[in-house]
Amino acid sequence: MRALFTVCKRLSEKALVGPSPTLSWVPRRPRSVGGIPACNPSARRLVFSPSSEVLEKLRGHVEVRENFISEEEERALLRELEPGLKKKRYEFDHWDDAIHGYRETERLRWGPECQAILERLRSAAFPQGSQQLGPVHVLDLDQKGYIKAHIDSVKFCGSTIAGVSLLSDSVMRLVSEDNVEHWADLLLLRRSLYIIRDRARYKFTHEVLKDEDSFFLGERIPRDRRISVICRNLPA
């Protein structure tokens, strides 16, 4: 069977030569995009780009919500997921090398606690009544695993991808398809929710950085084993 992940993505060659993880400057007047209240200067910044033009393009198309689930909810998801995941081996040498060091599954039926979390996720991410992919995609990245720059296939996935991160913080990078110098980083803290939709989903590649490249605003973000629980809507 072809890997679920592989079916759903288009690898970007252009973005593979993307920006250096080292940030040399910070905008003088930092702008915020979804998930960072502009009126609360003490809120941790979760989306960064050195370009105000990129931030403007991504406004409303990218959201990161810290602490979207509680520690207890994270444990509930892991209790359901771990037994199935543990039966699989991490794959390190996938034929098209789009994703490295991972195992995955999809799940349609969940216990009541997890079902409630997923309903909350879906109502945060998708417009009411929008048609969604039933099975939830679960991606388990080994500590050494990473996801290369890609755009999810328009054949299988609609306008929105939303995921909760379990077990580890990580950095997701978005790179414009038109200009590799136009990029933004999202700080995906453990238990946070990210939503990438519309322009961010179609016009930017996304990737999850490997541990040694994992920096946000110059700060090291150690990457451990990370599980993401990802919901998508269907193409219109």
Ligand SMILES: O=C(O)CCC(=O)C(=O)O
């Ligand atoms: O692990 C993640 O949160 C990102 C997964 C991803 O890139 C995808 O499913 O297209």
